[in-house]
Structure formats: C-alpha cells, structure tokens
Amino acid sequence: MRTRVATWLVRASAWLVPGDRRAEWREEWLAELGALARMSSNGSGLPGPLGFAAGALPHALWMRMEGWTMDSLLQDIRFGMRVLLRAPGFTLVAALTLALGIGANASIFSLVNGLVLRPPAGIQVPERMVQVARSYESAPRWDNFSWPAMQLIRAEARSLSGVAGYSDRVFVLGRGADTEQLSGQLVTGDYFGVLGVRPYLGRLLQPADDVEPGAHPVVVLSHGLWLRRFGGDPDVVGRTVPLGAEPYEVVGVTPPGFAGARTLGAPPALWVPTMQHPGYGGGELPFDMWSASWIYLVGRLADGVSFEQAEASMDVVSGRLREASTTNSDMLVLLERGVGLDPGDRRQAEQISLILLLIVGLVLLLTCTNVANLSLARGAARRTEVGVRVALGAGRARLARQLAVESALLALLATVLAVPIVLVAGDFLPAVFPYAVTVSLAADARVFAFLVIVGVAAALLFGLAPAWALTRRGSIDALRAGASTAGRARTRLRDALVVSQLALSLGLVAAAALLGRSVLNAGSADAGFQPRGLTAAFVDLAPTGRYDDEDAARRLFDDLVRAAEALPEARAATIASQTPLAGGHSRRTVRPQGRDDVAFEAELTIVGPRYFETMGIGVVRGRPLGGLDDEPEPVVVVNQALADMFWPGEDAVGKRLDGDPGWRVVGVAADVQMRSLRSAANPGVYYPLAHAYSPRMVVHVASEPARPVGATTLRDMVAALDPELPVGAVVDLHEAMIASMAETRTIALLVGAFALLALTLALVGLYGLVSYGAAQRVREIGIRIALGAEPGSLVRLVLARGVAISMLGVVVGLGVAYALGQALQSLLFEVAAADVATFAGAALLLVATAALGAWLPARRAGRVDPTLSLRDS
Amino acid sequence: MPRPLGITSLQILAAIRSRMTYGLDIVAITGLPSGTVYPTLARLKRGGLVSARWEDQRVAEREGRPRRRYYELTGAGERALAEGASRMAGLAAELEARAVGRSG
Numbered sequence: 004m005r006t007r008v009a010t011w012l013v014r015a016s017a018w019l020v021p022g023d024r025r026a027e028w029r030e031e032w033l034a035e036l037g038a039l040a041r042m043s044s045n046g047s048g049l050p051g052p053l054g055f056a057a058g059a060l061p062h063a064l065w066m067r068m069e070g071w072t073m074d075s076l077l078q079d080i081r082f083g084m085r086v087l088l089r090a091p092g093f094t095l096v097a098a099l100t101l102a103l104g105i106g107a108n109a110s111i112f113s114l115v116n117g118l119v120l121r122p123p124a125g126i127q128v129p130e131r132m133v134q135v136a137r138s139y140e141s142a143p144r145w146d147n148f149s150w151p152a153m154q155l156i157r158a159e160a161r162s163l164s165g166v167a168g169y170s171d172r173v174f175v176l177g178r179g180a181d182t183e184q185l186s187g188q189l190v191t192g193d194y195f196g197v198l199g200v201r202p203y204l205g206r207l208l209q210p211a212d213d214v215e216p217g218a219h220p221v222v223v224l225s226h227g228l229w230l231r232r233f234g235g236d237p238d239v240v241g242r243t244v245p246l247g248a249e250p251y252e253v254v255g256v257t258p259p260g261f262a263g264a265r266t267l268g269a270p271p272a273l274w275v276p277t278m279q280h281p282g283y284g285g286g287e288l289p290f291d292m293w294s295a296s297w298i299y300l301v302g303r304l305a306d307g308v309s310f311e312q313a314e315a316s317m318d319v320v321s322g323r324l325r326e327a328s329t330t331n332s333d334m335l336v337l338l339e340r341g342v343g344l345d346p347g348d349r350r351q352a353e354q355i356s357l358i359l360l361l362i363v364g365l366v367l368l369l370t371c372t373n374v375a376n377l378s379l380a381r382g383a384a385r386r387t388e389v390g391v392r393v394a395l396g397a398g399r400a401r402l403a404r405q406l407a408v409e410s411a412l413l414a415l416l417a418t419v420l421a422v423p424i425v426l427v428a429g430d431f432l433p434a435v436f437p438y439a440v441t442v443s444l445a446a447d448a449r450v451f452a453f454l455v456i457v458g459v460a461a462a463l464l465f466g467l468a469p470a471w472a473l474t475r476r477g478s479i480d481a482l483r484a485g486a487s488t489a490g491r492a493r494t495r496l497r498d499a500l501v502v503s504q505l506a507l508s509l510g511l512v513a514a515a516a517l518l519g520r521s522v523l524n525a526g527s528a529d530a531g532f533q534p535r536g537l538t539a540a541f542v543d544l545a546p547t548g549r550y551d552d553e554d555a556a557r558r559l560f561d562d563l564v565r566a567a568e569a570l571p572e573a574r575a576a577t578i579a580s581q582t583p584l585a586g587g588h589s590r591r592t593v594r595p596q597g598r599d600d601v602a603f604e605a606e607l608t609i610v611g612p613r614y615f616e617t618m619g620i621g622v623v624r625g626r627p628l629g630g631l632d633d634e635p636e637p638v639v640v641v642n643q644a645l646a647d648m649f650w651p652g653e654d655a656v657g658k659r660l661d662g663d664p665g666w667r668v669v670g671v672a673a674d675v676q677m678r679s680l681r682s683a684a685n686p687g688v689y690y691p692l693a694h695a696y697s698p699r700m701v702v703h704v705a706s707e708p709a710r711p712v713g714a715t716t717l718r719d720m721v722a723a724l725d726p727e728l729p730v731g732a733v734v735d736l737h738e739a740m741i742a743s744m745a746e747t748r749t750i751a752l753l754v755g756a757f758a759l760l761a762l763t764l765a766l767v768g769l770y771g772l773v774s775y776g777a778a779q780r781v782r783e784i785g786i787r788i789a790l791g792a793e794p795g796s797l798v799r800l801v802l803a804r805g806v807a808i809s810m811l812g813v814v815v816g817l818g819v820a821y822a823l824g825q826a827l828q829s830l831l832f833e834v835a836a837a838d839v840a841t842f843a844g845a846a847l848l849l850v851a852t853a854a855l856g857a858w859l860p861a862r863r864a865g866r867v868d869p870t871l872s873l874r875d876s
Numbered sequence: 877m878p879r880p881l882g883i884t885s886l887q888i889l890a891a892i893r894s895r896m897t898y899g900l901d902i903v904a905i906t907g908l909p910s911g912t913v914y915p916t917l918a919r920l921k922r923g924g925l926v927s928a929r930w931e932d933q934r935v936a937e938r939e940g941r942p943r944r945r946y947y948e949l950t951g952a953g954e955r956a957l958a959e960g961a962s963r964m965a966g967l968a969a970e971l972e973a974r975a976v977g978r979s980g
Contacts, residue, residue, distance in 0.1 A: 034942040035900045041941070049904050058903075058910025065915035069922070 006040045009056035019063040021400075028066065032059055076408075083409040087416075093381055094413065097374045101417035101461055103760070104370030106424030107363040109454040113425060114432050115356040116449055118266060123343045125261030127199025132264070132342045133313065135166060135300035140333040145345050147299045150277075150290045153191075155327055156300065156336065159320045162313035163302035165197035169263065170298045173699075174273060175546040175729050176232070178245050184543070184729040185228070187273040188263060189280055189298075195223075195257075197303050198264060198342075204229070205240035205255030212254075213276040216288050221276065222251040226259040228272040246273075247281070248548030264301045266343040267352075281545045293328050301342055314338045354829060355746055359753070361826055362514075366757050367457065369507045371464035373764045374413075376500045378469035380771055403470050410466025418458035425454060472496050494776075498808055501772045504765040505812025505849060510819030511758035513845035517824055518751030520841060521832040525744040526737075528833065531675035531684065532583055533619025534736040536574075536708035539582045540717040541731035545698040549727075553696045559724065560692060561631050563702050564611050566720050572706040577618070578611035580697040583677050585739040586732075589697075593688055595649040596659035605645055606677050606687030609695045615640075615672060617705045625656035625670030634693040640670040645686035660688065680743055680832060711735060747830045762852055765812075769856030773805045777864040785869040794865035801864040805857025812853065813846050820845065881960045884908060885925075888916055889949065889957040892926060896948045917947060925953035 013036060017029045039055055049055070087094040122129035135156065137146045148156070148168070157166045168191045176185055192213030200207060203226055212219045222244065224233070233239045243250045262270035277298070282288045289295040304313055317336045325334055339346055392402065542563070544550040550559070560578050567576035581588050591607040612630030615622050628640055639660060646655035646668075659665040666688075674684035702721075704712045714733035721730050741748070777784070784797055824836035834841065881889070891897065891905040903913050920926045926947050936943035949957065 030942065031899070031945040034944040035898065037942055038898075038900055038944065049900070050910065055900070055903065055910045058912070058914055061911040062914035062918065065918055069918070 006052045009052035012056040013059045016059040016063040020066045079405050079408040083412045097377050098416045100370045100373055102420035104367040105417055105457050106421035107366050108457045109425045110428030111359045111363045112453045113450045118352050119356055123266055125200050125258050131304045133302050134339040135302050136337045138335045138337050147296050149293050149296045151293050153298055159323050162305055162308045162316040164305040166300055166302040167191045167194040167197040168298040168300050173543050173546050175247050182727050182729050184731050185272040186269040188271045189277045190274050191277050202255045203258040207255050213278050216278050219276045219278050220249050220251045221254045223274040224256050225272050229256045247546045264342040267348050310340055369761050371461050372500050372504050374465040375468040376768050379497050382469050406470040410462045414458045414462030497772055501768045501808055502812045504768045506815035506819050508761035508765040509816025509849045510823050511761045513820035513842050514823040515755040515758040516841045516845055518747055520834045522748045522751055524833040526741050528680055531673050534740045536706045537736040538704050538712045540702045540733045543699045562724055567702055567704045572710050572712045573704050575617040575705045577614045577703050578700050580609040580700055582701045583675050584743045585734045593660050596665045606685045609690045609692055609697050611692045617703055621673040622670045623673055628691040631693045634691045637666050637694045638669045639666040640672050640689040641668055642672050642687045643674045644684050646671045648686050766852050766856045769853055773857045774860035776804055777801045777860050784864055784867045789869040798861045798865040801861040802857055809853035886960040892947050893949050896946050898944045898946050925956050
C-alpha cells in the first residue's frame with residue numbers, strides 16, 4: 004500500500020520534469036523504489052518507501068528549474084504583478100475568496116494542532132510521558148486507580164522512572180461574599196516533578212508535601228488564577244488563603260499555559276496534595292481502600308526504556324495487582340503513549356478533527372474552483388495578450404511558467420490575507436468548539452507551515468486549469484492562426500468547474516440540513532424525562548469541610564428541597580446525586596440477591612423526595628421513593644433496563660439487590676438517557692437519600708417552561724441556608740439536552756455557513772457561464788430574431804445549457820452528499836445518513852438556485868436587438 | 877573558480893568514491909534524505925564531478941528487475957573530493973585547537 008502511494012507520488016512528480024528527460028528520470032526513481040521494496044526494511048538505515056519517494060518532488064522541481072535564471076524569473080514576477088494590478092477587481096475578489104478557503108483550513112488545523120498534535124504546555128520531554136490506566140480483559144475500559152493500587156504500581160513499575168497521580172476536585176476558595184467554586188486537582192507530591200514543571204513563582208509541590216493525611220495545607224495556584232484573583236501579586240507566596248474550612252499556605256504559582264496533564268475539561272485553577280483528600284461521608288479517608296478508585300496516573304519512561312518495553316513490563320504489574328486486590332481477577336494495567344488525551348477522547352477528537360478538515364477541505368476546493376472559473380473567464384479577455392506573446396515566439400513551457408508565477412503571486416497574496424483570519428480564529432474557535440479546551444489554540448510555527456502548504460496546494464489547484472486551457476497546443480495553434488472563437492476545450496472546462504461547484508454546494512447544503520435536523524431532533528427527543536422548565540443547581544458539601552456529619556448534610560438537602568418548593572415559580576422540587584445529560588454521574592456494581600454470577604456496574608442515582616414526579620419520569624410498576632422520614636427500610640427503584648437485565652419476564656417489584664437483607668425493589672421507573680442522547684439508557688438504580696449519601700447533589704426545580712427559575716434565585720436561596728456554600732453550575736436541562744449535541748450544533752453552524760457560501764459561489768459561477776454562453780451566441784441570436792424567432796424560444800435555447808449543467812451538478816452532488824452523510828454519521832441524531840427527504844430538499848434548493856443563475860442571463864438573450872448584435876460583430 | 881563544495885556534496889562524493897553506486901545506496905550510506913541526495917547528484921552531474929550510466933539491460937533482466945542508474949566519480953570529482961577533504965581536515969584541526977585552547 005505504502006509502495007503504491009510512493010509510486011504514485013513519483014509518477015505525479017515526474018510531470019514536473021522537462022519532457023526530454025522525463026522518461027529517464029521516471030525509470031531511475033521507479034527502479035530505486037523497486038529496489039527499496041525488495042530490501043528488508045529493518046535496520047538498514049533506509050527510509051520507508053513514502054519517506055524515500057518524498058524526495059522525488061524536490062528532485063523534479065530542481066530539474067524543472069535548472070534552466071531558469073534569476074533574471075527571467077524576476078521578469079516573470081514583475082510581469083505577473085503588472086497583470087494582477089491591471090485587473091484589481093479580479094485580483095481582490097480572487098485573493099479574498101482564496102483567503103477564505105485557506106484561512107478556514109489553517110484555522111481548523113490550528114484546532115487540530117492544539118487538541119491532537121501538540122502535547123500539553125509546560126511539560127518537559129512530553130514524548131517520554133505515558134498514561135497508566137486500569138482495564139479488564141472481559142470489559143475493556145480506561146479507568147483510574149485506588150490509592151493502594153497506585154502505591155503498588157509505583158513500587159512495581161520499574162520501567163517507569165516516576166508515577167504520579169491526580170484527581171479532579173471542586174474547591175471552595177475565599178470567605179463570605181468572596182467565596183467561589185473552582186476546579187482544581189489533588190496531586191501526589193511528585194506530580195510536578197514527574198511532569199518536569201518549573202515554578203513560575205515560589206515552589207511547586209514536593210514529595211515531602213504529601214506524607215500524612217491532613218497535615219499539608221499547602222496550595223499551588225495556576226498562573227491564570229494568580230492573575231485573576233490575586234492581581235499578579237508576587238508576594239502571594241507564603242500568604243494564607245481560606246480553602247474549604249481550612250487555611251492553606253500558597254507555596255507557588257505554575258507557569259503560564261500549564262493546565263495539568265490533560266487537554267480537555269476545565270483547566271485546574273489550583274493544586275493540593277492528595278493527603279488533603281477531604282474524605283468520604285463521615286470523614287472516611289480512601290488511603291487504605293481498594294474499592295475506591297479516584298486517582299488517574301501518569302508516568303515517565305525510565306532512561307533507556309522504550310514504550311514497548313514498558314508496556315510489556317505491565318503484565319507483571321497487572322499480575323501483582325490481581326494478587327493484591329483479590330477482586331476482579333481479570334484486571335489489566337494499560338499504558339498509553341503521551342499525555343493530553345486518553346484514548347477515548349483522542350479517538351473522538353481525531354474523528355471530529357477529520358470531519359472538520361474534510362469540510363474545510365471541500366471549502367478550499369470550492370474556492371479554488373471559483374477562482375479557476377474567474378481566471379478562465381478572464382482568460383478569454385487575455386487571449387489577445389497571449390496571442391501577441393505567442394506571435395513573438397513564446398513557447399508553451401514559457402507561457403505555462405508565466406501563468407504559474409501569476410498563480411503563485413495570487414496564492415501568496417491570499418495566504419497573507421488568510422493570516423488575520425487564522426489569528427482571529429484562534430480566539431474564536433475555543434468558544435464555538437463543543438468541548439472545554441484547556442490548551443491555547445494560538446497559531447504556532449506548525450500552523451503557519453500548514454498555512455503555506457495549503458496556499459501552495461491552492462495555487463496548484465486553481466492555477467492548473469486556466470494554465471492548461473490557455474496553453475494547450477491546440478489553443479496556441481488557434482491563436483497563431485488568429486482564430487477569434489474560444490476553444491471548445493475551455494468551454495468544456497468551465498462547464499466542468501461549474502458542475503463541481505454545484506455538486507460541492509449540494510453536498511454541503513445536504514450535510515448542513517442533516518446536521519440541522521439532528522439538532523432539532525435532539526431538542527424534542529424523548530430522553531425519558533421532562534426537560535422543559537426543569538432547572539438544576541449543583542451543590543457540593545465536601546469542599547466546604549463543614550459537613551462531616553451525614554445527618555446534618557441530609558437535613559440541609561431536605562431544607563434545600565423545601566426552600567425550592569416554596570419558590571413562587573416552582574411547580575415541584577427535588578434533589579438528586581446526578582442529573583440527566585448534565586453531569587454528576589457515577590456508577591455502582593449491583594447484583595440480584597442470591598446470585599454471584601450476575602453483576603453490573605449500574606447508573607447510581609441518590610434521590611430526594613418527589614424525584615420522579617419533579618423530573619417527569621414515569622414509574623411503570625410499584626411506587627416511587629419517599630422523603631427522608633418516609634423510608635424506614637432500605638428500598639430502591641430500578642429502571643426498566645435493569646429490571647429486564649436481572650429479572651427478564653418477571654416482576655422486579657419485591658426482588659432484592661445485593662447481600663442480605665440488601666435493597667428491596669419497590670418500583671420500576673421508565674428508562675432515562677442519563678449520559679448521552681445517542682446511546683441507549685444504562686441499567687440504573689435509584690437509592691433514597693434516607694439510606695444513601697453523597698456530598699455532591701443537584702437541586703432540581705420544575706416550573707412552567709415559560710417561567711423557568713433563574714440562576715440568581717437559586718443561588719440566593721442556597722445562600723439563605725448556608726451563605727458560604729457556593730453553588731456550582733446552574734443548568735436549564737432543556738438547554739443541556741440540546742448542548743449534549745453541541746458538537747453536532749457547532750458543526751451544523753459551520754457547515755451551514757459554508758453551504759451558504761457555496762451556494763452563492765455556484766450561483767455566480769452558473770450566472771457567469773450562461774451569460775458567457777449567451778454573449779458568444781449573440782450573433783446567432785440576433786439572426787434568429789431577425790428571422791422572426793419568438794423571444795421565448797431564444798430564452799429556452801440559452802437556458803438549455805444551464806439546465807443540462809445543473810442536472811449534472813445535481814447528480815454528482817447527490818454522490819457528494821451521500822459521501823458526506825456517511826462521514827458525518829457519528830454526529831447525526833434520529834436522521835438517516837442518506838435521508839431521502841433531506842437530499843431531495845437540498846437538490847430542490849440547488850435547482851432553484853441554478854434556475855435563477857441561468858434564467859437571469861437567458862432573459863437578457865431574449866431581448867437582444869438584432870441590429871445591434873449584428874453590427875457589433 | 878566555482879564555489880567550494882559543501883559538506884553534503886562531499887559526503888555524497890565520498891559515498892560514491894567508496895564504490896560505484898546508485899542513489900538509494902547513497903541515501904543509505906549518508907543517511908541524508910532523498911530530497912537532498914537526488915538534487916545534489918543532479919547538480920554534481922551538471923558540474924561534471926560525477927557521471928551517471930545505466931546498468932546493462934541484460935544484467936537487470938537476469939536479476940528480474942528494472943535497470944538502475946549508477947553514479948561514479950569523474951577525474952574532476954576525485955580532485956574536488958580530495959581538495960574538499962583536506963579543507964575539512966584543516967577546518968577540523970582548527971576547531972579542535974580552539975576548543976582545546978578555551979578549555980585549557
């Protein structure tokens with residue numbers, strides 16, 4: 004496969020080599036490639052076929068330019084500039100159109116660069132870093148570790164020179180009105196050492212900061228938090244700040260740009276030693292608990308150890324872990340090269356990146372087609388000039404070179420104009436991109452290299468067609484002969500360009516429509532609950548450090564529900580540990596009582612009173628769960644998916660989960676799409692707040708959709724009960740449901756904008772083509788009118804070609820639309836990738852546009868004055 | 877007087893001198909990218925320092941592969957390589973003397 008591509012690369016490059024030496028050149032390269040393919044690739048010090056064949060292009064270019072002198076090149080450049088300046092309108096429109104295409108490509112590339120290609124900032128030798136994760140042979144996944152597991156890995160993984168852990172946490176910083184909730188991380192003492200981060204101010208955390216539970220109230224601030232909250236005061240080091248219930252000493256500030264070892268998600272604002280873990284309900288610390296997995300691991304390869312060696316050595320580590328942890332006999336320790344994105348996120352980011360690059364690639368193709376078309380139209384006007392040069396003895400090669408220089412100049416101008424687009428996009432893209440991106444998307448050298456490559460590619464794309472048409476042997480002979488009609492070849496080329504414009508437009512319009520319908524479908528999707536008018540407010544007691552007593556916390560939650568119910572807008576209110584499609588998700592392994600062979604990690608939701616009523620979740624069997632005082636014994640409600648999984652064909656009500664006495668099932672609820680609209684609902688269990696506890700809860704208030712509860716109202720309500728309990732996000736669940744399709748919405752907007760651009764360009768292209776055709780036949784039309792032809796029949800005559808071309812454009816465009824639909828499949832929701840109605844609608848829109856583009860000039864043809872038209876020619 | 881040869885050109889000349897050889901061989905010996913080797917070869921050939929000849933068609937056919945193009949040094953190439961090598965040796969000695977002078 005690689006050899007095939009390499010051969011193709013050589014054959015393509017061969018066209019640059021001057022004709023008299025081409026055959027020989029090609030023979031040498033193909034022989035060398037053949038020899039390379041026969042050799043064993045390992046250890047010979049030779050490049051792969053692709054790397055080797057990459058040299059063919061510079062070689063061919065060298066051969067082509069061998070005869071060029073600086074003087075003649077300068078002459079071409081000067082002449083090219085004169086040509087461009089002589090037609091400033093053309094030059095400006097062409098350069099701006101191209102700049103749009105090139106800029107769009109480089110902007111999207113800057114996103115891909117920041118997200119997928121560039122390692123997170125501030126980490127030394129990031130290519131030697133690895134991510135360490137827990138998985139299972141029976142159920143592959145990418146998960147974090149418990150504290151004892153981490154200690155074991157640290158001791159056993161000799162192929163890694165260091166293994167550090169981090170865990171995302173919410174922190175509460177400040178007192179009184181200054182209180183704010185921040186995302187931060189608990190990190191092991193060697194975290195900054197393993198990553199190789201240097202302090203910006205003061206010092207970072209050290210192993211000595213992470214020895215004894217609760218004994219290290221020190222905090223490292225991010226550069227951003229330091230600027231925002233502390234005004235960039237260098238004396239902040241050594242100062243004490245209130246973090247949760249305790250004072251912490253600020254020991255240092257991280258360098259600008261450093262946002263931890265991960266590229267996605269909210270960037271951490273501060274770092275605290277793991278030993279400051281607040282503990283679980285009742286203050287239980289996780290340092291001896293194998294069952295509590297909460298810490299993600301990153302490691303650095305030891306000197307002289309390759310990634311493969313380290314990966315192989317993990318088998319031993321996995322074995323030790325299985326022995327030590329007793330449960331889960333098929334646990335595996337996995338390594339992933341580099342830091343920044345875990346494999347799942349990477350796959351998703353790469354997929355979105357590819358889709359975006361594909362779309363902007365189409366836009367580039369479209370803009371190049373448009374400029375090629377413009378050049379061709381202008382080529383007609385330049386035929387006299389070219390004719391003169393041919394008459395003076397300019398050869399075909401020389402003319403082609405002149406045109407190439409012109410294209411290069413135009414592309415250069417466009418590339419320069421694209422730079423501001425890329426710079427602006429660097430600020431603008433993170434805002435529309437569906438994920439919280441911690442990395443800076445600012446353009447770097449790689450982005451600008453890409454910009455230049457796209458510019459060159461564009462020059463080749465739009466320059467080739469006109470150069471070919473102008474310098475074809477036949478057309479030059481025609482010029483020599485002084486012929487005055489345009490060559491058929493050029494006409495056909497223009498037809499082909501307009502057909503591809505129409506086809507690309509249809510593809511983009513159809514893609515935009517598919518994506519748009521997906522977003523609309525998401526807004527009215529049945530996710531198993533009633534999102535309209537439902538507002539959720541996240542509260543977290545753990546970081547305050549003041550609610551170690553579970554009963555006190557339960558009372559506070561109960562009070563919050565009562566206060567929410569008392570709000571004038573509220574129809575009903577409840578509290579729960581997670582909210583559908585908006586966060587707080589957690590899972591717990593459950594099994595039907597008395598069976599050890601079946602277990603499932605089910606969706607875990609702890610719910611307060613009137614949960615199902617408030618959320619609009621139907622209880623299909625049995626009863627819902629009551630409030631704090633209504634549930635004397637441990638009972639649960641399971642969802643339909645879990646009931647079907649554990650007790651197929653039986654009534655789940657009355658069954659029990661887990662050990663003895665376990666949890667008695669009192670009801671079965673309809674399935675709710677907790678995590679994603681696209682995936683099927685997970686089996687899940689609802690536990691009553693009376694018998695289960697989480698310090699992180701979400702207050703839910705249902706109101707009339709037209710009168711939602713405002714965020715301020717909810718924050719004030721919480722502040723009235725506990726003024727120093729900060730409220731996290733306040734979310735409108737209907738908006739959250741649509742936002743869960745955010746990547747689809749963003750791409751829909753992007754594709755929609757490009758589709759509009761494409762339609763406009765196609766309209767202009769077709770208009771130009773038909774008017775040109777009509778202008779060429781003005782004499783014929785004049786004669787026909789003089790002979791008494793009806794104007795209507797003349798309009799039809801001119802229109803015929805436009806219609807033929809549009810039809811061809813629609814046919815090819817449906818193919819493009821089909822291919823795009825397949826590529827976008829993962830983003831679509833409740834609409835087929837080849838939805839007939841959508842495609843038909845897009846085709847109709849295109850036909851209407853084409854009709855407009857063709858009809859305007861055709862109407863003019865019907866009004867031709869025969870005397871004028873005949874006299875003109 | 878043409879410009880003195882650069883390190884890349886000398887490396888390639890030296891590779892050719894060690895045996896009569898073809899482009900892929902030179903890539904392997906020098907470790908230079910093919911995009912450097914072939915244009916340099918073309919330039920050296922134009923300057924008359926190397927000559928190229930096609931392998932005998934019969935040899936290639938016997939081995940069941942397309943014929944390949946061999947490069948060899950011309951007399952001028954031999955002289956240019958010798959001159960360049962002595963220039964590089966002088967340069968190396970000078971650099972070493974300076975490095976020693978600084979550290980001592």
